[in-house]
Amino acid sequence: MENNESSAGKYSYDNLTRIIHEKARLGIITSLISNKKGLSFNDLKNLCNLSDGNLSRHMTALEKFQLVEVIKGYEGRKPRTIYKITGHGEREFLKYLKELETIVLDAHKALKDDISLKSDKFGLSET
Numbered sequence: 001m002e003n004n005e006s007s008a009g010k011y012s013y014d015n016l017t018r019i020i021h022e023k024a025r026l027g028i029i030t031s032l033i034s035n036k037k038g039l040s041f042n043d044l045k046n047l048c049n050l051s052d053g054n055l056s057r058h059m060t061a062l063e064k065f066q067l068v069e070v071i072k073g074y075e076g077r078k079p080r081t082i083y084k085i086t087g088h089g090e091r092e093f094l095k096y097l098k099e100l101e102t103i104v105l106d107a108h109k110a111l112k113d114d115i116s117l118k119s120d121k122f123g124l125s126e127t
Contacts (some may be wrong), residue, residue: 024055033089
C-alpha cells in the first residue's frame with residue numbers, strides 16, 4: 001500500500017450517498033430520471049417491483065431529502081399522485097453516478113495492474 005497523503009481516504013467514496021445507494025431507491029431515482037414528466041405510484045411500483053408499503057416508505061425518504069416531488073391531483077374524479085425528480089435530485093444523482101464511475105475506474109485499474117503483475121511473475125508479460 002502506498003504510504004502518502006494523497007492515498008488517505010482514496011476509497012471512501014463519499015458521494016455514494018445512502019439515500020440513493022439503497023437498491024429500491026436507486027431504481028426509483030433511475031425510473032424518475034428516465035421519465036422527466038413523472039410517474040404514477042402504480043407505474044413506479046411496477047417498474048421497481050415494490051409493494052405499496054415499501055414504495056411509500058422509500059418515497060417518503062426521497063421526498064424528505066428533496067430528491068423527488070409529489071404532485072397530487074385528480075384524473076377525472078379519481079385521485080392521482082405523480083412523482084417527479086427535482087433539480088436537486090438530478091444533481092445528486094449525477095454526483096452519485098460520477099462516484100460510481102470512479103469506483104469502476106479504480107477497480108478496473110486495480111484488476112488490470114493485478115493481472116499484469118501476475119503475468120510478469122510467470123514470465124507471461126508482453127514487454
